[in-house]
Amino acid sequence: MSIQLSTPVNRQAAEALSRSKGEPEWLTAKRAEAAELVETLELPKVEKTRIDRWNLSAYGQYKPAQPVSSAAELSQDIQAFVPESQSGLLVTRGSGAVFSTLSDELKAQGVIFTDLETAAREHSAIVQQYLHSVVASNEDKLSALHSALWNGGVFVYVPKNVEVDLPLQAVLYNDDADATFAPHVLIVAESNSRVTYVDNVITTGSAAQVAAIHHGVVEVVAKAGAKVSFASIHSMGEEVVDISIRRAALDNDARVEWIIGDLNDGNTLSDTKSVLNGRGSSSDSKVISIGSKKQKLSLTTQAVHWGKSTDSQMITRAVMREEATAIINGITKIEKGATKANGEQTEKVLMLSPKSRGDANPILLIDEDDVTAGHAASVGQVNPEQVYYLMSRGIAKIDAERLIIYGFLAPVVSEIPIDAVREQLQRLLERKLEA
Structure with a gap:
């Protein structure tokens, strides 16, 4: 039986919520436009996965979060994910941020690390320029819905020639199944800058035990010569549907490194994509996952080559237990004119039960002759x-x-x-x- 998406928003509701939070008018307008698109757009077509049969109706509602004065005030189960070094730490709970800190040294260098709602008010010009520039609001029904309702979120800005030595870390958690959990992460790395960002996405309490949705979007903008390392580990409950869309846009000689751990207990749609626009840009993606019980996982990694002499590497490894099912898609697209590009990918699935299923789909789409590309895929048992x-x-x-x-x-x-x-x-x- 198909479970249809019950739209939890309209234009008036999106505008009212945005204004109640004191957001700038340009953001209110974006949310309102996205809310209207939700009614006209279709759900994304996911390779060999019927997400229209998933429970996509438990979206919750916006609930303001109560800030804490120090990380020590966080619950014990969340403190386990808080790093000892806190040169840059952000914690969001459900719909909003509750704690953030950034070293004076990084502030003096012009680094910005805060929740995205605060950034939209305090650094409006930068956020307006880049928000939804990599993941457009009109891609499909889910992208429009996220654009209308995202909350809390993360904003990282690293100025030109600044290198952030220690990783900036975030803990994004939800302990209330009735609260909308839709963080938007926006990372902007200016020319020749370097930054490592790490987050943990977690559900605890009632949010891990009853039907709920995590709907996250990540946008990475890497200017010429910039390097962004992005690591994200997801650990959410059996009744939680995890929808996570990640995109990076890379200029000349820029580089992005993705490290994704999809270790949820519930159904997961994970799509990580690098768009190699600039000459000499590169991407390295590593995805790991374990499925159990009756989980359904759709894990897609993509690289689109537009620039000359670009390079992409993708590795995905998944272990399926019991009756879990995994669809692993690797897509390398080399566009016409992207000469000297190189794209390599490997997908491997290990099945631990005769009832588990794994499907590895390496896909090469090549529109240019002067390139190199390769793939490897395997599905098997111990x-x-x-x-x-x-x-x-x-x-x-x-x-x-x-x-x-x-x-x-x-x-x-x-x-x-x-x-x-x-x-x-x-x-x-x-x-x-x-x-």
Whole structure:
């Protein structure tokens, strides 16, 4: 039975909510226009996944969040995700921000790191220039809905030639199933700047136990010579639908690195795309996921080459348990004129149950002759000979299978450059495998 999207917004409601939060008129107008588009646009067509059968009606409503004066006031389960080093930390709860801090050194260099709602008021000119410039409001019904209703969010701005040595980190969590959880992350890296951004997206309390939706959008703008490293780990409840759309637009010699850990317990639509506009721009994407019970996962990684001598690398590895289903799409598109471009991709799915399903779809769309491109894909079960070999060395069967799984995921996990993120991802992997 198909569950239709019950639109929780119209033009008047979007305008009223925006004005109640004191947003600038240009943003109120954008939200209103997007609300009107929701009624006319269709849901996105996702490869081999019927998202119209998912519960997309539990969108919730805007609920202001109560700020805290220090990270120590956060609940214990959230403090576990708060880094020891807080040169830049932002915490949002449900519909809004509750805590933020940024070192004086970074402020003096012109770095901005705050929630997007605050940035829209205090840095209006910059936000207006780039908001929805990479993920347009009129792409489909979901993009329009997000544009009308996003809340809280994250804004990162790094001026020209500034290098941020320590990662800026955010914890985006929801503990109220009735609160809209639709953060928008906007990162702008000016020419020859460098920044690493890390976030954890989490549901706890009632939001993890009853039907709810996380609807997040990420936009990365990397100017000439800029480098942006983006790491995101998602860990949400079984009843939560996670819709996460990420896009990066890259100028000459710019680079983006994506590290995505989709470790939710519920249905997941994850789409990560790099648009290589400039000559010599590059993208490196690593995605890891574990599915369990009756989860349905759609994990898409894309690279679109427009500039000459561009390079994209994509690796996705997924482990499916019980009756979980994964559709893994890798799409490399090399446009006419993108000479000397190179695109490589690998998708691998390991199935731990005869009832689990994995579908790896490497797709190359090449409109230029003077390029190189390649792909590899595999879907299979744990090799019984490997299990037998480890058991012959005195290792229990369950431990042998777990070692093989860790070895399967290691090429992605081991290349994560941030120790804290790598350790956190490892803990979540163990939780998923032991559940």
